[in-house]
Amino acid sequence: MNPFSVQNIKHTQDITGLSTEDSAKYIAGGTNLIDLMKLQVETPSQLINLSQWEDEQSITEHDDHYRVGAMVTNTALANYAYHKPSLSLLSQALLSGATVQLRNRATTGGNLLQRTRCYYFYDTTKACNKRQPGSGCDALTRMNRIHAILGTSDDCIATHPSDMAVAMMALDAKLLLTAKSGNERVVPVREFYCEPGSTPHIENILENEEVITAVIIPKQRHGSQYYRKVRDRSSYAFALVSVAAGLVVKGNRIEKVTLGFGGVGTKPWFPVSAIKVLTGAEFSDEVLDLAIDAELADAKVYGSNNFKPDLLRNTFKSVLNSLYEHQCENDDYEGALYEN
Amino acid sequence: MSTLFVNEEAYPLPEDPRTTLLDFLHQHLAMFGAKKGCDHGQCGACTVLVDGERVNACLVFAFQLEGKSVTTIEGIAKNDELHPLQKAFVERDAFQCGYCTSGQICSGVALMDELAAKNPSAVTCSADYSPKEDISERMSGNLCRCGAYPNIVDAIQDVIALEPQ
Ligand SMILES: Cc1cc2nc3c(=O)[nH]c(=O)nc-3n(C[C@H](O)[C@H](O)[C@H](O)COP(=O)(O)OP(=O)(O)OC[C@H]3O[C@@H](n4cnc5c(N)ncnc54)[C@H](O)[C@@H]3O)c2cc1C
Ligand code: SF4
Ligand code: FES
Ligand code: FES
Numbered sequence: 242m243n244p245f246s247v248q249n250i251k252h253t254q255d256i257t258g259l260s261t262e263d264s265a266k267y268i269a270g271g272t273n274l275i276d277l278m279k280l281q282v283e284t285p286s287q288l289i290n291l292s293q294w295e296d297e298q299s300i301t302e303h304d305d306h307y308r309v310g311a312m313v314t315n316t317a318l319a320n321y322a323y324h325k326p327s328l329s330l331l332s333q334a335l336l337s338g339a340t341v342q343l344r345n346r347a348t349t350g351g352n353l354l355q356r357t358r359c360y361y362f363y364d365t366t367k368a369c370n371k372r373q374p375g376s377g378c379d380a381l382t383r384m385n386r387i388h389a390i391l392g393t394s395d396d397c398i399a400t401h402p403s404d405m406a407v408a409m410m411a412l413d414a415k416l417l418l419t420a421k422s423g424n425e426r427v428v429p430v431r432e433f434y435c436e437p438g439s440t441p442h443i444e445n446i447l448e449n450e451e452v453i454t455a456v457i458i459p460k461q462r463h464g465s466q467y468y469r470k471v472r473d474r475s476s477y478a479f480a481l482v483s484v485a486a487g488l489v490v491k492g493n494r495i496e497k498v499t500l501g502f503g504g505v506g507t508k509p510w511f512p513v514s515a516i517k518v519l520t521g522a523e524f525s526d527e528v529l530d531l532a533i534d535a536e537l538a539d540a541k542v543y544g545s546n547n548f549k550p551d552l553l554r555n556t557f558k559s560v561l562n563s564l565y566e567h568q569c570e571n572d573d574y575e576g577a578l579y580e581n
Numbered sequence: 582m583s584t585l586f587v588n589e590e591a592y593p594l595p596e597d598p599r600t601t602l603l604d605f606l607h608q609h610l611a612m613f614g615a616k617k618g619c620d621h622g623q624c625g626a627c628t629v630l631v632d633g634e635r636v637n638a639c640l641v642f643a644f645q646l647e648g649k650s651v652t653t654i655e656g657i658a659k660n661d662e663l664h665p666l667q668k669a670f671v672e673r674d675a676f677q678c679g680y681c682t683s684g685q686i687c688s689g690v691a692l693m694d695e696l697a698a699k700n701p702s703a704v705t706c707s708a709d710y711s712p713k714e715d716i717s718e719r720m721s722g723n724l725c726r727c728g729a730y731p732n733i734v735d736a737i738q739d740v741i742a743l744e745p746q
Contacts, residue, residue: 242599247644272640275601276621288598292645316634316700323701336703340722341695342688343622345634346641476703476721579708 242278249290253297256452257423262287267452269312269351272343277356281365282372291350297454309456311350315405316341318349326576328458330466330485330499333577334408337470340477350453353406353416353430354445357399358479360384370396371441378441386545387481390553392507393541397441399507401434402479406509408468411485411501415457421450427457434508444508463487463499465567467578469560470503471552480504482552488564493524498561502536505553512536515557524565529558585646587612588656595643602646603627603638606653614654614683618724625723628684629653635691637722654683657690665743666690669736677727685723689737692719693744712738 248265250256266285268274269292277283297310300321307328309318315335322332339347361367361379368377380388380398388398414430434445447453466487472478480503487499498519502510514535522528533554540550567578583594587610595605603620606612606629618626620639627638630652657664666689669675676682696719704710704718716734725733 245598247598268642268645270640271642271645272622272637275640275642279620290645292647320700323706329706332701333703333706336701336706340625341691341719342625342628342635342637342722343640345631346636476718577706579706 243281243284243286245285246287247290248287249293251293251295253294253419253454254423256419256421256450259289259421259450261289261421261450265289265450267291267350269348270314270346271351272339272346273351273355277363280363282356282363291348305460307458307460309349309458311348311453311455313349315339315344315347315349315352318405319344327460327463328412329577330463330468330487331405331408331412331458333466333468334404334470334483334485337468337480337483338404349405349456352403353409353433353453353456354447355403356444358387358402359399360387362399371399371437371444374440374442381543384545385543387479387504388543388546389505389507390540390542390546390549391502391505391510391536392436393543394437394439394441394507396439397437397507398543399437399441400504401444401506401508403509404468404470404480404483404503406430406434407483407501407503408485409456409458409501410509410511411487411499412458412463413461415459416453417455417457418447418451419454420448420452425454430456430509431511437507461499462489462497462575464489464497465564465571465574465578466499466576467560467564469556471556482549482556484553484556484560486557486560486564488561488568490524490565490568493569495519495522495524502553502557505540505549514538526558529561530554533557583647585643585648586650588652589650594647598642598644600643601639602629602641602643602651605643606638606651612653612655615687616680616683618680618684623724624681624684625688626681626684628687628723630687630691633691633694635688635722652687654687657686664690665740666693666736669739670733673732673736673739675729675732675736677729681723681725681727681729685720685725685733688720688723689733689740692716692737693741695719696741697744712741716741 265287319335322328470483483503485501489497515532518532616626618624622640
């Protein structure tokens with residue numbers, strides 16, 4: 242690992258006065274950054290240590306939203322969301338990610354900004370435009386079983402690996418960002434991530450040295466909710482496909498549908514086309530097919546990931562069918578599909 | 582206060598910030614209980630407790646833990662008395678080569694607190710599950726090459742049954 246210096250921040254206002262080097266990086270839990278530093282994929286000359294950032298370690302409830310500090314751990318957020326019916330899909334998404342050990346360290350800000358798990362990105366002997374712009378992309382023609390089918394480009398097909406971010410997409414969370422100048426802005430998570438295009442190293446709209454301060458989750462009704470993650474082993478693995486969904490039905494008409502897809506997009510995927518087809522429609526097997534057809538219209542496969550469109554279709558239909566059955570039996574229900 | 586507490590003793594933080602907690606335990610304190618398996622958060626052999634919560638010692642720099650209390654396997658027994666989970670591991674023969682055992686025990690000790698606090702798991706969020714499946718899910722951050730899993734789960738169940746829930 243290359244040598245680096247450390248700066249500590251304790252309060253949000255400390256960010257304003259920071260003197261930082263060009264390759265400085267924030268370090269929150271460290272569970273992704275330290276891994277990448279050991280592999281020489283990331284080589285910051287300076288770390289800005291957020292461990293003692295006291296202002297942003299808690300969750301607060303307000304009239305119309307929840308505010309989650311960037312340094313709230315995945316464990317703390319999962320435990321909290323578990324007891325809030327309208328956030329139950331977020332709890333399930335968090336609990337399906339990584340392990341207790343990792344979730345105890347992983348933070349809300351760090352989880353949103355974790356890097357892809359593309360094998361070639363992690364292997365510095367391979368071509369990767371994301372790691373080294375202009376060097377090519379070995380994933381396009383080699384092992385791409387875990388790679389994306391939506392939002393891809395000729396330069397990069399890596400998925401965003403976060404489960405939590407998929408749930409945040411579905412719940413229409415907003416990110417509070419603070420710049421070194423002290424300026425603050427609020428950006429919907431649905432507008433935060435960038436598709437790779439010809440610049441796969443630019444993954445989001447965060448400007449130089451801007452920090453994620455908190456996540457704001459609006460209070461909304463999502464009805465029966467479920468986060469279904471399909472993966473190669475039952476635990477401790479990233480999603481091949483995941484579906485975050487909430488459904489409210491009246492009679493058999495879809496009043497509201499909340500959706501996010503993971504494992505299939507170059508960013509946590511917000512399925513606009515599917516939602517358009519479903520909202521207001523009569524629930525049926527046909528309408529589910531129409532919705533997922535619309536979302537998959539622009540999908541591309543790359544060889545080893547040819548199975549993903551079908552896997553997404555089947556997972557999506559199975560999740561929505563379970564939610565529909567549950568809603569029909571429990572009209573005004575709000576919360577997880579399985580209550581214990 | 583550049584101090585870190587390990588098993589209740591205070592130590593100065595290492596000078597080189599590149600030192601992970603795991604390397605600090607091994608190279609500075611000569612405590613080899615926590616094991617290095619993968620060094621990338623993928624096996625759980627390095628599991629220790631930080632302020633009572635289990636974490637991977639290989640994916641945290643020592644400087645990130647300034648002022649915090651670390652408990653390693655060396656600090657789990659009280660005086661000469663083994664922790665009930667350590668005894669259960671012996672009784673159930675929950676280890677074969679034993680390499681993963683210190684991480685498994687630290688993890689299991691934290692797991693019992695997490696159950697007592699009624700923290701949810703991915704398994705408790707799904708239909709029909711058994712306490713055994715729930716323990717397996719909660720222990721899934723600790724891999725064991727020798728496949729001693731069934732005995733590990735049994736040992737944990739023994740101790741949970743002894744403790745009032
Ligand atoms: C073995 C293993 C399995 C895993 N499995 C899963 C899984 O199944 N699902 C899943 O979703 N995740 C999984 N993860 C990833 C894990 O969730 C992430 O590593 C973690 O969420 C990152 O959070 P952190 O706080 O440790 O981030 P760090 O490693 O500290 O930081 C990550 C990035 O975010 C930046 N950053 C951090 N905080 C801020 C901030 N507030 N503002 C601006 N920049 C910031 C850092 O500079 C860095 O670039 C796994 C990880 C491992 C090692
Ligand atoms: S898919 Fe993206 S991250 Fe993976 S090798 Fe290609 S450019 Fe790199
Ligand atoms: S050595 Fe830390 S998890 Fe494997
Ligand atoms: S007993 Fe050998 S690795 Fe677990």
